[in-house]
Amino acid sequence: MTKPQLNLLPMLGHTRGKRSAVTCALKCDNACAKAVCNESDNGYFRDIASATFSRRSALGFGGAGILSLAAVALAACAPPSEAGAGTRASKGTGAEGLAFDAIQPVDLTVDAFNVPTGYSWSPIIRWGDPLFADSPDFDLANQSAAAQARQFGYNNDYLEILRSGNGKNALLVCNHEYVNPAIMFPSVASDAEALERRRIAMAAHGMAVVELERGNTGKPWKYIQGGKRNRRITAHTAFELTGPLAGSSYVKTTADPGGHTVLGTVGNCSGGSTPWGTILSGEESFNGYFRCAATSAAEKRYGFTDKATTTGWETLEPRWDARTPGYENEINRFGYIVEIDPDNPESTPVKHTALGRLKHEGANVIVAGNGHVAAYMGDDEKFDYLYKFVSQDTYRKDDKQHNMTLLTAGNLYVARFTGDSPATEIDGTGKLPADGAFHGSGEWLPLVVDAKSAVDAMTLEEVLVHTRLAADKAGATKMDRCEDVQPHPVTGRVYVACTNNSDRGKPGKAASDETNPRSLNRDGHIVEITEAADDATATTFKWSLLMVCGDPAKNESAYFAGYPQDKVSPISCPDNVAFDAAGNLWISTDGAPSAIGYNDGLFKVMLEGTERGRVQQFLSVPRDAETCGPVVHDDEGMVYVAVQHPGEEGTFEDQHSYFPDYVAAGAAPTAGQVRAPRPAVVQVYQA
Known part of the structure; x- marks a missing residue:
């Protein structure tokens, strides 16, 4: 291709x-x-909320023990250290946590992975690395679908490192969101070769589970080829549908007349780890994999089109062409939160229909005080919504089998926000209102309650398969691409990364409001939410903006919870968030080059005391790349990220990056060499 x-x-x-x-x-x-998919006339982003279980809890596996943030004596609320001096960013720590000198922003043309002084980095695993004892070594010039299905996939996004009790073994779990054939393969030589490359692309999607080992804690990991728990999940792996849509007429196809088994998962973006030791993953931009007649309001609301797809998969299998008789419902079988058990490579992964069908960024769960589980989810598209699911049943300690059923039935809600400031004080520039903060209240609007639809003129099945339409009717608040949603492991406050929305304030589109205070919002912001009575099952909440992102040197409307603008690292397009054991927030970015002219990176943000709002850049990824899936184990001085689509704008013959296999700084291949960028999971450790 x-x-x-x-x-x-x-x-x-x-x-x-x-x-x-x-x-x-x-x-x-x-x-x-x-055209923006959401053309409904319900309210725009005046209100939002959530609360979640931190996916960064270091869960144990295989009975070897558990390391958990909840078990660490967090110091997030301890007196903060004195704010550091200097411009843009300077050395400093939170109450605890990693100490480092913030790196300077890196120009968007630089093909390098940059870390602070005193730290080193190395890849743990890269696209094409063999996972099983019989897997072939990666051969860029001679790839095949059969080989790729037994190798590490492409464009890793969500990441988790699940450590054992002894700290010397772990499981790495990762999503593989999409592929870029233009830099994976040379120019196509024949139709047969083009078809095989499409099969390779299908095999490069999905998820991976990989065993890791090392000599001592705090030291770099090595992955184990042939590890007993190693697993690849691809576009052909069988998934079980759970919840109210399982077996319904909306999901039956010629290949699956019972409507219970779906082949594959695609477009997997972020995710979360559960208190019972499983991994959740969100099926995000699934619409782009299908050709569809796109004649109904529901099909248009999800962005389906009657055009050839960029993947070309409809030329391989009829299920990717929803115009094919018998496969009209295949599009209804994607767009869910999936759950896998990383401890059991023989287990059947599931798709949870009770959590609704949308472009899921991911999901994170928390066990509320009453034992019910709450899951928080963002729909990653301009002017779409934030959702919460509350389980019907309750959590049972040490009963994994039972807990793996908690997401199959429960109540589903969508968020509506209200600002506290007069509308006249929100002018689209991002200027703070008179009271000095962006804040307000919100409510969770019911979509499904007690196994019944709460939306007029929609059945339970219709709400769950056409969740966006149900949220439109309910009157949810339109958001600026809410992506990752994470709860603080100690304070319980929930942080929502709103990446950006360049359509905000355009003619015919939603105007700015207190929750989205800037028109043409290219830099994004972070919403901080507190559930009523600290109850994750509550239906009301309070919210404020922690950050309105940007480069203060170029955009005076950038806001960092009141922290001095000249002492922060510039940051734009927040995507994934995580917490360290000291209670600090870490943010990875996606799109910073287009907004502020620097490569994407990973940033530490203080949340308490006089240092609240202080942003320090920890690392920078190569040109064209995105920073994904941060994991911070500051108890042993290690940080992990998934580096996605390095060198994306190049071609096979004119590569823009050679990450992570740099021969020398800026070195191009010598005659006869064939090299390409390889998306990879990277570990950063103290030198």
């Missing part, structure tokens, strides 16, 4: 900086070039 043609790149010339039109085509099906 050759580099996508210009007619498949409608964002070409419309992105800023080095944001790749290729990424827009392959990752989200050119969503920004299309």
Whole structure:
């Protein structure tokens, strides 16, 4: 498959900086070039809320023991250290945590992975690395679908490192969101070769589970080829449907007349780890994998089109063409939260329909004081919504089998926000209102309650398969692409990463409001939510903006909870968030090159005392790349990220990156060498 043609790149010339039109085509099906999917007339982002279980709790596995943030004596509320001096960013720690000198922003043309002085980095595993004893070694020039299905997949996104009690063994769990054939393969030589490359792409999607080992804690990991728990999940892995849609007429196809088994998971973005030791993953931009007649309101609301897909999978299998008789419902079998048991490679993963069908960024869960589980989910598209699910049944300690059923039945809600300031004080510039903060209240609007639809003129099944339409009717608040949603492990406050929304305030689109105070919001912001009575099952909440992102040197509306603007690292387009054991927030970014002209990175943010709002950049990823899935184990001085789509704008013959296999700084291949960037999981450790 050759580099996508210009007619498949409608964002070409419309992105800023080095944001790749290729990424827009392959990752989200050119969503920004299309009409906004949400044309409903319900309220816009005046209100929002949530609360979650931190996916960064270091869960044990295989009975070897558990390391958990909840078991660590967190010092997030202890007196903060004195604010550091200097401009932009300077050395400092939170109440505890990793100490480092914040790195300076890295120009968007630089192909390098940068870490602070005193730290080193190395890849744990890369695209194509063999996972099983019989897996072939990666051969860039001679790839095959059979080989790829037994190798580490492409474009890793969500990441978890589950450590054992002795700290010398772990499980790495990762999503593989999408592929870029233009830099994976040379120019196609034949139709047969093009078809095989599409099969390789299908095998490169999904998820991976990989065993790790090391000599001592705090030291770099090595992955174990042939590990007993190693697993690849691809677009052909069988998934079981759970919840009210299982067996319904909405999900039955010619290949699955019973409506219970779906092959594959695609577009997997972020995720979460559960208190019972499983992994959740969100099926995000699934619409781009299907060709569809797109004649109904529901199909249009989810962004389906009657055009050839960029993947071309409809030329391989009829299920990817929803116009094919008998496969019209295949599109209803994707767009869910999936759950896998990383301890059991023989287990059947599931898709939970009770949590609704949307472009899930991911899900994170917390056990409320009454024992019910709450799961928080963002729908990653301009002007879409924030959701919460509360389980019907309650959590049982040490009963994994039971707890794995908690997401199969319960109540589903969508968020509505209200600002506290007069509308006249919100003018679209991001200027603070008179009371000095962006804040307000909110409520969770019911979509499903007690196994019944709470939405007029919609059945239970309709609400769950057309969840966006149900949320429109309920009157949810339109958001600026809410992505990762994480609860603080000590304070219980919930942090929602709103990546950006360049359509905010345009003619005919939602105007700015207190929760989204800037028009043409290219930099994004972070919403901080407190559930009523600290109860994750509550239906009301309070909210405030922790940050309105940007480069203070270029955008005076950037806001950092009142912290001095000249002492922070510039940050834009927050995507994934995590917490360290000291209670600090860590943010990875996606899209910073287009917004502020620097490569994406990972940032530490203080949350308490006089240092609240202080942003320090910890690392920077290579050109064209995105920082994903941060994991912070500051108890042993280690940080992990998934580096996605390095060198995205290149071609196989003109690569823009050679990450992570740099021969020498800036070195190109010598005659006869064949090299390409390889998305990878990276570990950063103290040198």
